[in-house]
Amino acid sequence: MPEKVILSVDALGGDNAPDVVLDGVKAALAEDENLEIILCGPAEVVEPFAAGVARCTAQPTTEFIDMGEHPAEAVRRKKDSSLVVGCRLVKESRAQGFFSAGSTGACLAAATLVIGRIKGVSRPALTTIVPSPVKPVVMCDIGANADCKAEYLLQFAQMATIYMEEILHVKNPRVALLNIGEEETKGSLFAQEAFALLKAQLPNFAGNAEGGDILPANFDIFVTDGFTGNVCLKTIEGTSKTLFKTLKEIFYSSALTKLGALTIKGGLSDLMVKVSPDTYGGAPLLGVKGACIVGHGSSNALAIKNGIHTTAEIVRTDVSGLIEKTVSKP
């Protein structure tokens, strides 16, 4: 039987909050009997909801952090926002992990400022499972640290390795450095320095990868600075979306093509699920104490539910404890 876990969830996170969050919380609780959720948000939203759902507690809050606000400033000022309160519950050990589909910047700021880093971790890193039709791969960092030092990348690789082993059950995952050529001497000065460090200190380092290696899943983990990782991830999403949209137009262009489309509807749906970000429902900020998962702003209830399950899994497998034991102290 899975261990009992208590999570705090931001009821106001995401473009379709609170409705999809409430649906996601309900579904997650129904699927996991050993899960408890403290739902943070306006009293009029969370109290009636919690009253009707088993193992859900309401934590009324009075403030809200908007997507447009300056993350760190908003976190410092709005101490009674659902986001800050959710993180504080983890800080105070009343919850073991936190999930929000709110502003990524504000989540990062709240997690770092309120919950705090694991001892020895230089920079927490936003980590995602890239939905590939071949097999899931992990990319880290995807945007928490636009400017990086080589030693951060070594820690990113170590943290992502633990995440992939514990959550995706891939043992000894092959880590690649995202670069612009396969040879050791390729890339920017930063990439060359990172290559040398990873080669010297990471046993599961497999060498340089290029952008074209990601979706074919030629490696398990792609480690990079948060600038490149973010551009890359959004490029994958934008490319998939545009191609699917164009395909749809082709399918809808005549009665005959519509008929043709019917024959592959099943296969195409499977593919869409495989490449959908909702399948995993969130990106953990590895390196902060406890667990903190940031969902897509556009999350639907399924994505919220899956994000909550992932948060619980990270707590149960003690990813943070393993990170503390493993990362190379700078």
Place this chain on the structure above:
Amino acid sequence: MPEKVILSVDALGGDNAPDVVLDGVKAALAEDENLEIILCGPAEVVEPFAAGVARCTAQPTTEFIDMGEHPAEAVRRKKDSSLVVGCRLVKESRAQGFFSAGSTGACLAAATLVIGRIKGVSRPALTTIVPSPVKPVVMCDIGANADCKAEYLLQFAQMATIYMEEILHVKNPRVALLNIGEEETKGSLFAQEAFALLKAQLPNFAGNAEGGDILPANFDIFVTDGFTGNVCLKTIEGTSKTLFKTLKEIFYSSALTKLGALTIKGGLSDLMVKVSPDTYGGAPLLGVKGACIVGHGSSNALAIKNGIHTTAEIVRTDVSGLIEKTVSKP
């Protein structure tokens, strides 16, 4: 009637050289009566070919630069390679532009070391037309400069603007800085500095773009450092390839789906042409004197032909002269 143009072409450039190069040269000459080509390569290849093709001259060479060699070293050592000789013909004004589908690194080294930079240009930049199903967009730099200063990006933007105006006939193209957020304050320190410079000095600057803006063609030109640009371009190619491969598997999964596939065969072929890198056939290295176009290593004869036409077009519209007049001198 188009102006007479003389180009040098590397017969040994590309994975399928010299066969596809010869086919491409023949086709290009047949389609453009005012084009002359000096074909550089082994005597036994280029001499019999040139003897049978109008407006083609053989330039026998004795050396060959391999994909695996260190670019600058190979260019310095192998002075009688097809690549170096092709560039020297431009340097000596015997040809006005050069095309090769050989090693990108070696082409960049030869163009810079042998032909030389346009006065005032800090760093030549590899520029490509990204094949989007929506409309073609331009990305610059895609790999010539892994480490950049903000002022290089201003020049990249100016050069790419001229290229897009002259070759794609898009007047006053909207330039975006590839970044990890729309707001002015987003991104790495480098991106913030580049944003400020572009905003102050580039009249057609339209702001920050994210990776997800590229394939939907939300801007005309995406300017970035060569590291990010290369990762991004290869990510687009890898994503498209993987999705098309998966689609093909879906289509081939049963007799019924094969029948369904037939109904959209035409539309799908059109899409494949639109997103194929062969449609434009090469990336110009903007900022070197004359014109220098680097084709994909995997170029087929169509890509070679189109690459040669683009090279001639760059010469005829005097892109290099316009660049010399336009770029901000550092």
